[in-house]
Amino acid sequence: MDFKYxxxxxxxxVVEISxxxxxxxxTFSEAESILSLSLSEIRxxxxxxxxxxxxxxxxxxxxKSADNEEIQPLQHIESYC
Structure with a gap:
């Protein structure tokens, strides 16, 4: 997808995630926890x-620097999620 700006x-x-x-x-509590877990995984x-x-x-x-590397998606594990 190309972005103009x-x-x-x-x-x-941000809109898609929300x-x-x-x-x-x-809930707000769940959303904060999810975003925190996501940030930990990305880090x-x-x-x-x-x-x-x-x-x-x-x-x-x-x-090396990972600034321009793409993140890898997580995968579902059947017994856990």
């Missing part, structure tokens, strides 16, 4: 890409 993609996705949360009748994916080893992570030695 610089912030269009961000705003579009509509999805509403579609599933999420973990970034760290996995930016540090080659645990020692690199401990020493704060990034081996």
């Amino acid at each position: 610089p912030n269009s993609k961000k705003l579009y996705l 509509q999805l949360l509403s579609k599933y009748n999420c 973990q994916q970034r760290e996995n890409l930016e540090y080659d080893t645990t020692l690199d992570y401990i020493n704060g030695n990034k081996t």
Whole structure:
């Protein structure tokens, strides 16, 4: 999907996420928890890409930048979700 303005993609996705949360009748508490879990997963994916080893992570030695990498989607696991 092409976006005409610089912030269009961000705003579009914020609206999409809010509509999805509403579609599933999420409370504010649930929505905050879902967004927090999502952010934690995104941060973990970034760290996995930016540090080659645990020692690199401990020493704060990034081996690459993940700024322009696309996130990977999570998958449903039948017995859990």
